[in-house]
Amino acid sequence: MQGSRLITQEDIAPLARGCAVLGTGGGGDVRTGAIAVRRAVREHGDVPLITLADLPGDALVVPLSGIGAPTVGHEMIQSAEEPLLIRDEIERIFGRPPSAIMSSEIGGGNGVMPVAWAARLGLPLLDADAMGRAFPEVQMVSMYVAGLPANLVVMADVVGNVVSMRPVDGLWAERIARAVCVAAGSSALMADYVLTAAQARGAVIEGTVSRAIEIGRATRHESDPLGALARTLGAKRLVAGKVTDVDRRTTGGFARGTVTVEGVAEDKGRTLTLEIQNENLVAIEDGRALAMVPDLITVVDAQTATAVQTEGLRYGQRVAVLAWPCDPLWRTPRGLETAGPRAFGYDLDYTPVEEIA
Amino acid sequence: MQGSRLITQEDIAPLARGCAVLGTGGGGDVRTGAIAVRRAVREHGDVPLITLADLPGDALVVPLSGIGAPTVGHEMIQSAEEPLLIRDEIERIFGRPPSAIMSSEIGGGNGVMPVAWAARLGLPLLDADAMGRAFPEVQMVSMYVAGLPANLVVMADVVGNVVSMRPVDGLWAERIARAVCVAAGSSALMADYVLTAAQARGAVIEGTVSRAIEIGRATRHESDPLGALARTLGAKRLVAGKVTDVDRRTTGGFARGTVTVEGVAEDKGRTLTLEIQNENLVAIEDGRALAMVPDLITVVDAQTATAVQTEGLRYGQRVAVLAWPCDPLWRTPRGLETAGPRAFGYDLDYTPVEEIA
Numbered sequence: 001m002q003g004s005r006l007i008t009q010e011d012i013a014p015l016a017r018g019c020a021v022l023g024t025g026g027g028g029d030v031r032t033g034a035i036a037v038r039r040a041v042r043e044h045g046d047v048p049l050i051t052l053a054d055l056p057g058d059a060l061v062v063p064l065s066g067i068g069a070p071t072v073g074h075e076m077i078q079s080a081e082e083p084l085l086i087r088d089e090i091e092r093i094f095g096r097p098p099s100a101i102m103s104s105e106i107g108g109g110n111g112v113m114p115v116a117w118a119a120r121l122g123l124p125l126l127d128a129d130a131m132g133r134a135f136p137e138v139q140m141v142s143m144y145v146a147g148l149p150a151n152l153v154v155m156a157d158v159v160g161n162v163v164s165m166r167p168v169d170g171l172w173a174e175r176i177a178r179a180v181c182v183a184a185g186s187s188a189l190m191a192d193y194v195l196t197a198a199q200a201r202g203a204v205i206e207g208t209v210s211r212a213i214e215i216g217r218a219t220r221h222e223s224d225p226l227g228a229l230a231r232t233l234g235a236k237r238l239v240a241g242k243v244t245d246v247d248r249r250t251t252g253g254f255a256r257g258t259v260t261v262e263g264v265a266e267d268k269g270r271t272l273t274l275e276i277q278n279e280n281l282v283a284i285e286d287g288r289a290l291a292m293v294p295d296l297i298t299v300v301d302a303q304t305a306t307a308v309q310t311e312g313l314r315y316g317q318r319v320a321v322l323a324w325p326c327d328p329l330w331r332t333p334r335g336l337e338t339a340g341p342r343a344f345g346y347d348l349d350y351t352p353v354e355e356i357a
Numbered sequence: 358m359q360g361s362r363l364i365t366q367e368d369i370a371p372l373a374r375g376c377a378v379l380g381t382g383g384g385g386d387v388r389t390g391a392i393a394v395r396r397a398v399r400e401h402g403d404v405p406l407i408t409l410a411d412l413p414g415d416a417l418v419v420p421l422s423g424i425g426a427p428t429v430g431h432e433m434i435q436s437a438e439e440p441l442l443i444r445d446e447i448e449r450i451f452g453r454p455p456s457a458i459m460s461s462e463i464g465g466g467n468g469v470m471p472v473a474w475a476a477r478l479g480l481p482l483l484d485a486d487a488m489g490r491a492f493p494e495v496q497m498v499s500m501y502v503a504g505l506p507a508n509l510v511v512m513a514d515v516v517g518n519v520v521s522m523r524p525v526d527g528l529w530a531e532r533i534a535r536a537v538c539v540a541a542g543s544s545a546l547m548a549d550y551v552l553t554a555a556q557a558r559g560a561v562i563e564g565t566v567s568r569a570i571e572i573g574r575a576t577r578h579e580s581d582p583l584g585a586l587a588r589t590l591g592a593k594r595l596v597a598g599k600v601t602d603v604d605r606r607t608t609g610g611f612a613r614g615t616v617t618v619e620g621v622a623e624d625k626g627r628t629l630t631l632e633i634q635n636e637n638l639v640a641i642e643d644g645r646a647l648a649m650v651p652d653l654i655t656v657v658d659a660q661t662a663t664a665v666q667t668e669g670l671r672y673g674q675r676v677a678v679l680a681w682p683c684d685p686l687w688r689t690p691r692g693l694e695t696a697g698p699r700a701f702g703y704d705l706d707y708t709p710v711e712e713i714a
Contacts, residue, residue, distance in 0.1 A: 179537055
């Protein structure tokens, strides 16, 4: 692992800030995640951040994420046992232990927590994830888009139940995993796919952990944090204004709803609505989509440019809404079929955010 | 396997009749099961019926059952692939193939179908089951009562998804298995526990397959089929009458409801109500329980003494209701805790059927 860097206590706050930005409103609570990571790193030491080049081809990489409604995950991300249960089950199945873990979802708490899981397991973290953002469903991962068979999902819950699945495809994986998650109290830890390093090449999105840390550091010591963040992201500012409505409900393991932002100052008179299914999926003004999934849409505090996750949104809050391009993988036909607007039930043809005037 | 007998085409009709009697109204449809078994035995040959004494101590025994609401299982018991998927998963987990399969539930279609599964797998069937009757929940099995850890459940559905679970206990096994079953269309094949022959001793109810065949043959060539059946079972006749009400609904993977039988002839003026949760659980007359779970309560045709499963009950049908003692295992403290009246939400102290006047 020559050349690998370490994730230390110094990196946790920027990582959490960056993951919140990439979380597009969802992906699990970053603050609870950051607290858990600080404790795990204090107890178990810094975590090596490695690249695929550091691993032999047959090394096992385990993409991990918490599954569940963010409104529940908020409170249930506690147990230290789940990663150990999943590691043991994978060793039982493959006859050898995992060599590294990976974030399935760099956005939100699921981008932060893998540092704690890696620390606790004494394993390095791969500088990569399977989304480059956050997504609500199990099959919405780069491995699925890359055509790897969704042949193994392993879940562990806070009670200690372990469930492993060999689904016929990613859609069935999602359907069954969601049912298990709801039965387990709407929260579980999940290994979605287990990859060899050789399989992971081209099937994961590399560099996203260090990218999240870079995003989290972009606003430090800046007199214009919002401008600095937008530059680092290559993002458009869709609107600046105040939150005038938050309508959320949790059904079937998902948080769904809408958020309305009314423009102020130069945006006065404009009204932007965000459609949410765990994440911010479509930004609409006057019936016209200004940005849509799989591109990223994040609400940030107007002053500090800190990302506001959906559960943190409050009436009257001053915010800006940023939108920027997703990883090119999601713009392929299979990427859009998996996580384009129609995959979420929106009757919209995908238009890249940078092409919308 | 010296001394083992074969289950042939000649045994299928009596086995189905006997399993219907032991099904106490549920356990899955016996007619669909019998059709599938006839076809499997025609294609793959007779099935050896063995005892635990025929197996070495480390031989793997796989208790199988269909899980789901009987009203659904009725139509979905079709796929030939599920037993193969479960066998392959068990071989993957244990590193050796199963040596025999066993019925988890001798009552209803789940008592009949294992002959088809064994035929298709080319494996012998153990002359035993885990209930001696039918029960609606995953943890209501003799292995659980015997204190074996519920450490593995493997499920396969008609689509080809395979799910294996290491639950912390039988109640979690039930909760998660039920959720997976509902996600899979309310029907799946399940291996609940995988036992070595050594573990099975004292933890399964032996002789129940041959007992079901014996019960199915009891009414042949008899001028008084009802009397002959009651003698073979050691059963009380609770009432003879006609069905005047059937109230059933399917919720959360279960068929629940009540059946009312009004007495005729010598029973005129009496009204018996059966409380049902997939199976007939309590027989009540004038607010007094005449028989209760885990004792067996079965509705049979008044003329032919053929058991009528709950989904076959119709207004006006002439029936008799029989009740008889369960296996002694269910009368132990842990047996009653698992499957006594209170386990089903009835505020009743268990009284053995033979002690109720």
